[in-house]
Amino acid sequence: MSDEKYWNLMSRYVSNELSLEETEELLEWLGDDPVRAELLKELQDTWDKTKNYPENFKVDTRAAWQKLRSTIAVEKTDDQVRRIDSFRWIKIAAMVLLVLTIGVLSYKQLSTSGLIEVETLAGQHKELILPDGSKVWLNSNSSLTYEESFNSDEQRTVKLTGEGFFEIKRNPDKPFIVTTGRTLTQVLGTSFNIKQEDEGNIKVSVVTGKVSFKSKDNPVQELFLLPGDAGLITKEGYVAKSSYEDQNFLFWKNKSLTFQNSPVSQVIKTLEGAYEISFRLENSALLNQRITTSFDNASLNDVSDVLEALLDVKIVKSDSVYLVKKK
Amino acid sequence: MFVTNLNKDNNSEMSLMLDISGFEALFQVNYQSLCASSFRIVQDKDIAEDIVQDVFYRLWEKRDSLIITSSLKAYLFQSTINQSLNYIKKYKNALKREDLYGSETMEDVNDVEQAMALKEVNQRVEAAVKALPEACRMVFILSRYDQLSYKEIASKLDISVKTVEGQMSKALKHLRSWLLTGLSLINLFFF
Numbered sequence: 001m002s003d004e005k006y007w008n009l010m011s012r013y014v015s016n017e018l019s020l021e022e023t024e025e026l027l028e029w030l031g032d033d034p035v036r037a038e039l040l041k042e043l044q045d046t047w048d049k050t051k052n053y054p055e056n057f058k059v060d061t062r063a064a065w066q067k068l069r070s071t072i073a074v075e076k077t078d079d080q081v082r083r084i085d086s087f088r089w090i091k092i093a094a095m096v097l098l099v100l101t102i103g104v105l106s107y108k109q110l111s112t113s114g115l116i117e118v119e120t121l122a123g124q125h126k127e128l129i130l131p132d133g134s135k136v137w138l139n140s141n142s143s144l145t146y147e148e149s150f151n152s153d154e155q156r157t158v159k160l161t162g163e164g165f166f167e168i169k170r171n172p173d174k175p176f177i178v179t180t181g182r183t184l185t186q187v188l189g190t191s192f193n194i195k196q197e198d199e200g201n202i203k204v205s206v207v208t209g210k211v212s213f214k215s216k217d218n219p220v221q222e223l224f225l226l227p228g229d230a231g232l233i234t235k236e237g238y239v240a241k242s243s244y245e246d247q248n249f250l251f252w253k254n255k256s257l258t259f260q261n262s263p264v265s266q267v268i269k270t271l272e273g274a275y276e277i278s279f280r281l282e283n284s285a286l287l288n289q290r291i292t293t294s295f296d297n298a299s300l301n302d303v304s305d306v307l308e309a310l311l312d313v314k315i316v317k318s319d320s321v322y323l324v325k326k327k
Numbered sequence: 328m329f330v331t332n333l334n335k336d337n338n339s340e341m342s343l344m345l346d347i348s349g350f351e352a353l354f355q356v357n358y359q360s361l362c363a364s365s366f367r368i369v370q371d372k373d374i375a376e377d378i379v380q381d382v383f384y385r386l387w388e389k390r391d392s393l394i395i396t397s398s399l400k401a402y403l404f405q406s407t408i409n410q411s412l413n414y415i416k417k418y419k420n421a422l423k424r425e426d427l428y429g430s431e432t433m434e435d436v437n438d439v440e441q442a443m444a445l446k447e448v449n450q451r452v453e454a455a456v457k458a459l460p461e462a463c464r465m466v467f468i469l470s471r472y473d474q475l476s477y478k479e480i481a482s483k484l485d486i487s488v489k490t491v492e493g494q495m496s497k498a499l500k501h502l503r504s505w506l507l508t509g510l511s512l513i514n515l516f517f518f
Binding site for chain 2: 007014015017043046047049055064068234236240241
């Protein structure tokens with residue numbers, strides 16, 4: 001058999017292009033001579049080493065954006081921007097006044113009331129009821145801080161670090177404000193989840209009602225979020241809005257997951273996050289299959305059983321990884 | 328995708344609601360990696376940046392009429408790869424038949440000599456990829472970084488799947504010997 005044929009098979013093996021039968025053929029050929037297996041290992045190694053090409057590739061995104069921004073037409077939004085600009089001074093004045101007022105108020109309060117801080121440790125969850133009747137669920141490694149006098153202030157203000165789900169008691173006279181990192185989330189009465197992600201981004205997902213979400217550094221760019229919306233403010237202050245498809249992000253609170261015709265790749269990712277485990281698939285073609293199922297308070301064993309049945313696979317735990325194998 | 332408002336009508340089609348702040352976020356998040364994708368193909372940073380900015384420009388121009396069947400991110404990568412390949416086809420004639428089978432140029436040999444001086448693996452990778460004949464590099468890049476199948480590569484480059492297979496082996500042989508020894512045995516393996 002010609003060498004070239006096996007070079008082709010090996011190349012297709014590393015580039016993930018090999019069919020099952022061809023894999024068997026290749027394995028047989030490899031088995032005949034240990035030198036061949038060594039060669040394939042080298043090829044795989046070559047493939048892996050090229051992973052980061054081009055190394056240290058940097059572009060100036062900010063400059064590029066300026067350049068692009070100057071060439072595009074922004075019809076409606078343009079007017080809006082100008083309108084905002086003309087109100088800018090009034091806004092700034094109003095903000096200065098507000099800051100002063102808050103400053104005076106908080107100074108007054110400092111003498112009469114203390115701070116209350118509720119904290120959770122790793123693996124710990126807490127459910128608390130605030131003085132105004134609002135409920136907050138704290139995920140692990142999170143904290144909520146508020147003034148003792150919280151309910152008698154003009155605004156109900158709390159500070160969150162980590163992740164929390166809020167169910168706010170409606171009070172049109174007293175807006176409820178959550179500060180998280182450099183962001184402000186303001187509501188009247190609604191329920192939503194706030195998460196400080198590991199990369200420093202802050203994400204708000206709204207379940208009911210209407211939420212205003214903005215960065216302290218750029219309060220003009222305010223997001224209004226409705227049920228089904230998720231807002232994100234990145235570490236650098238970029239603001240973005242999207243919609244979420246399922247409520248699996250609330251798993252930490254209600255222990256339920258729902259998948260509606262979801263690709264296995266997504267199911268696996270969600271399960272990995274929810275149960276803090278990792279999967280390894282023998283057959284990556286599985287990732288594109290779609291499944292519909294839901295889990296309520298399911299143990300990892302239950303989940304594993306359901307997946308085995310749905311996907312016709314065997315799931316075995318080896319070390320820290322769950323291996324998904326052919327049956 | 329968190330950076331835009333995607334209204335999901337059904338599972339396969341999305342209509343796009345993109346305002347300028349969403350568009351900027353989309354740009355900020357993806358610009359660098361799109362430029363890297365384009366750079367691998369066109370091998371010139373300025374041209375890569377122009378191509379990617381043009382992709383965004385077109386997206387903005389068509390944002391109201393655009394129907395996206397996968398994700399917005401996938402759409403951006405697809406467009407970038409296609410535009411980069413168009414550039415190569417148009418300006419460099421790189422995919423002409425003689426180039427696919429042609430012999431190596433002096434340029435490649437110079438690269439070999441340069442690479443001998445390079446100790447770092449990464450620098451070697453850099454030089455090795457650069458030294459691949461263009462058609463050969465294109466096949467490797469599309470498979471390695473853009474996860475295209477041989478069939479998809481064949482149709483993008485207008486060549487046969489067999490040719491893709493041959494180019495892929497050629498690329499890997501070349502890269503392997505280079506990374507192993509710091510030397511490309513160009514005259515040996517380009518039989």
